[in-house]
Amino acid sequence: MTDQPPADTGATPEGPPQGTPMGPQMRVLVQYVRDLSFENPRAPDSLRIDGKPAIDMAVEMNARGRRDxxxxxxxKLSVGATVENQPMFQIELVYGGVFQIAGVAEADMEPFLLIECPRYLFPFAREIISRASADGGFYPPFQLDPLDFAGIYNARKAQAAQLDQTTPAGEA
Incomplete structure (x- = not known):
């Protein structure tokens, strides 16, 4: 061990120059439940049903800029469970967040908002849905599988593009 500083090798330090943004940056300023609905229309009978429920699920992502x-x-997550066409439960949740975003090109903003931001919100929304099903008496609680937000976004863009191609000229 020596007390001498390391020799200057002429190599530049790794990373961007000082003052240069390091790519996309996201800050979550607040998260909130806008709407939560849990229905157990056949309680308490629905809590004693044997068999594996059929799950119907819908996912919707929305984003909008604000003046600030x-x-x-x-x-928005909607989950319904039925056994032999008998409803067990229906859960609807609108979970949101307010984000501050920097370092994202204008052309990349929509996919960033509709993929990365929901990816961040999802674990919290998943926990709320699980807790609601447990509080409704269902054991084990319902657990949403992880979602592929990039796949959902790309599928919706492809669907929208296909609709645009099939719309006859002059109609809107």
Missing amino acids: DLYEVEL
């Missing part, structure tokens, strides 16, 4: 250069992103 922040973005609101909402994740």
Whole structure:
């Protein structure tokens, strides 16, 4: 061990120059439940049903800019469970967040808002749905599988593009 500083090798330090942004940056300023609904229409009989329920699920993502250069992103999840065409439960959740975003090109903002932001919100929304099903008497609680937000976004863009191609000229 020596007390001498390391020799200058002429190599430049790794990373961007000082003052240069390091790519996309996201700050979550607040998260919130806008709407939560839990229905157990056949309680308490629905709690004694044997068999594996059929699950119907819908996912919707929405984003909008605000006047204060922040973005609101909402994740809407609807989950319904039935056994032999008998409803067990229905859960609807709109979970949102307010985001501050920097370092994202304008062309990349929509996919960032509709993929990365919902990806961040999802674990919290998943926990709320699980807790609601447990509080409704269902054991084990319902657990949403992880969602592929990039796949959902790309599928919706492809669907929208296909609709645009099939719309006859002059109709809107």
